[in-house]
Amino acid sequence: MAPRFKNTDRHTPMLLPPDLRDWVAEDDLVHFVIQAVERLPLSIFAVNPKGCGDEQYPPHLMLALLIYCYANGIFSSRRIERATWRDIAVRYLTANTHPDHDTICAFRRNNREAIAAAFVAVLELAKELKLLKLGVVSLDGTHIRANASKDKNVTYQ
Incomplete structure (x- = not known):
């Protein structure tokens, strides 16, 4: 019996929904980001x-784009630009427009203080709505000198 596979013809034209x-x-982060930035x-x-x-x-639009992409681990302006083409949620956020990476960099450079204040305001709103739990993250950067090299622990006879 021949295997049954779903039809995956990539040459069939597909229309995205209007x-x-x-x-x-409905529960995607993009909706919260848009509503928070509008406030x-x-x-x-x-x-x-x-x-x-x-x-x-x-x-x-630019602020919402930065906040959403940062929340999803996208920090490079070129990757943010690429996300406007590849990610449906980002495409929805930007209303199907595609800011160039230079435009994203210029916005970030010209509005550093305003973006920082907006990030704090969005985080406070998320905390009020119980969408975010703030806490302390600790990292241990202790360097310990070791003597467990192969030469110290292996004896050859």
């Missing part, structure tokens, strides 16, 4: 006052 929310789980005052973020150049990404 609403990306259909592909993001923050965004007037403290630097924007291009000249109005020259291409249209800017809204500060709340």
